[in-house]
Amino acid sequence: MSVLFRNVQVFDADHPDGMAGPTDLLVRGDRIAAIGAALDVPRAVRVIDGRSQLLLPGLINAHFHSPVNHLKGALPSLPLEVFMLSESPALAELAPTPREAYLRTLLAAVEMLRAGVTGVQDDAFFLPHPTPEIIDAVLQAYADCGIRATVALDQPEVAELDKLPFLSDLLPDDMRAELARPPAFGRAALLEAYQYLISRWHGAEGGRLSAAVSVSAPQRVTPDYFHALDELSRRHGIPLYAHMLETKLQRVFGEERLGGRSLVRYCADLRLLSPRMNIIHAVWTDDDDLDLIAGSGAVVAHNPISNLRLGSGVMPFRRLRDRGIPIALGTDEAIADDAVNMWAVAKMAGLIHNLSDPDYERWPSAAEVLDALFRGGARAMLRQDDLGVLAAGRLADLAMIDLDTLPFTPLNDLRRQLVYCENGSSVTLTMVAGRVVYEAGRVTTVDEAGLRAEVRAIAQARGQVRQAAEAETARWLPYYRTMYRTAAARSVGLPRRLDTQEDTARC
Ligand SMILES: [Zn+2]
The missing domain is CATH 3.20.20.140 (Metal-dependent hydrolases)
Incomplete structure (x- = not known):
């Protein structure tokens, strides 16, 4: 089925504001078919209201x-x-x-x-x-x-x-x-x-x-x-x-x-x-x-x-x-x-x-x-x-985020708020290859509650094996620790940690 995002903002790395819109974005099959204002609605299309939403590349x-x-x-x-x-x-x-x-x-x-x-x-x-x-x-x-x-x-x-x-x-x-x-x-x-x-x-x-x-x-x-x-x-x-x-x-x-x-x-x-x-x-x-x-x-x-x-x-x-x-x-x-x-x-x-x-x-x-x-x-x-x-022509792998959320209110600079404010909580929809896989707070393809319950049960049953693993680790640990410390004490002329006073000739 095709999906039409109506009146949505679309991330554009080259745009001064980082986004263009409101506009429409049409997905047909696994690809973006068109981006533009007031696109015709094809038959058998799902229309998603994109007001206050931003589409990003996934x-x-x-x-x-x-x-x-x-x-x-x-x-x-x-x-x-x-x-x-x-x-x-x-x-x-x-x-x-x-x-x-x-x-x-x-x-x-x-x-x-x-x-x-x-x-x-x-x-x-x-x-x-x-x-x-x-x-x-x-x-x-x-x-x-x-x-x-x-x-x-x-x-x-x-x-x-x-x-x-x-x-x-x-x-x-x-x-x-x-x-x-x-x-x-x-x-x-x-x-x-x-x-x-x-x-x-x-x-x-x-x-x-x-x-x-x-x-x-x-x-x-x-x-x-x-x-x-x-x-x-x-x-x-x-x-x-x-x-x-x-x-x-x-x-x-x-x-x-x-x-x-x-x-x-x-x-x-x-x-x-x-x-x-x-x-x-x-x-x-x-x-x-x-x-x-x-x-x-x-x-x-x-x-x-x-x-x-x-x-x-x-x-x-x-x-x-x-x-x-x-x-x-x-x-x-x-x-x-x-x-x-x-x-x-x-x-x-x-x-x-x-x-x-x-x-x-x-x-x-x-x-x-x-x-x-x-x-x-x-x-x-x-x-x-x-x-x-x-x-248009690219694969429809995208994330839709709600701009009517605290990370983007008020909207001062989209790029900086994407990097420094957003933590994933504003994502409202995820699409991969034209298929909606996350929407309205749930992943559409997986029984998440069942998954979590089964993983918990397995982790509990595996507890003893983890203990055996820790004993095996302990056997080797003194040697690996000495190896690590020997390397750490070596100067290699590159300042890549805060604690080092390495010479900077080679960096
Ligand atoms: Zn890795």
Whole structure:
């Protein structure tokens, strides 16, 4: 059915006020058919009164990991390397059933839809490894709830010992031997899993669902596997996700294990930087890294709340913008952001970089933050011709927000009030591919109360397994803590945290 939004304001990044209207916007099928005043009402159309409402491009969560959706608030703030140890200990009992994987995927998808998020890039990891049943469960959840989703298999392929500096020297022999074993589910099995993901799900639901590939991080895979994934990405025109220089320890890793090269330089040397790559975080990048990224056309997924939650540091936003590097925004996983709220991410992106430079004219503007939220997100998904802008011919992924709410009263500056005032509570309707999926306070595709009840019941039943996981974590913790502290004490010449007195020669 067609949908006609009547007398509505339409977000327009190029308009002096940030919006144009009142006007009409007609959706036919999965696309915007027309925008203009007093459009004819076609037959079989649903007319939505848009008075006092604003249509925005749907928000895009450019970086996310669904497998820990059920663990929001579960961990205290910890540095990434200690955090990962606590988050996903290698216990077979932690493997989800397909039903659990389905429900937990829905959990955050519903939260996103309620806040006007229409697209998500899910760098999903699988414990202990991907199977067709769990891949199906994750994708089926996205199929059922109606969000646009791009899903990759974020799976390390080398031994834990090869991914981290110092650990080998710190561990006793028996524990070192445990971490020296590469995952049993190796390159061939992973590529088979990708074959399944792509053949079964890429382009499903009229193109609403798609596959991406993920190396997790360059130091977590072999160059051979990295090249194979890049080839898949090239062949199918799909994004390649790579966490890079999220933490100081990862910068130190380059000094220790890559002959002094940064992870970005390492990828460039492998000829694996490309416009298809999503570089996730890029906090501990120096100017040489940023020049390489800019030259490659890669996009950076910026997750400022996760970077604060894990104490990682502050990405050099202005240095990226100066080079024209496209920036997208993401929550990162629910256990490292907790709220899965892209409005909060946008606000944080609009605030944190004010501390990075005393020159206030170089602080992010609201327009730049919205550009990252909309166009940057579309670019990260490699859908810049379809998403991120409301215009005839584009996909009808949009959020409608009520301007007759406290965040917009009085309306002083739309862009700034979107970034600094709105928290998602003004969203009245979310549409993905022309289908209304959230309206009048409820997600139309999911029994939310039933979902919450079932998730609570499962969490209660799983309590004992979590306790076993904590015991496993405790076994390794002293060594990981020492590794972290050794890296933290190292000067790498980049001021990316408030506590450091690093020299600034290289930044
Ligand atoms: Zn991540």
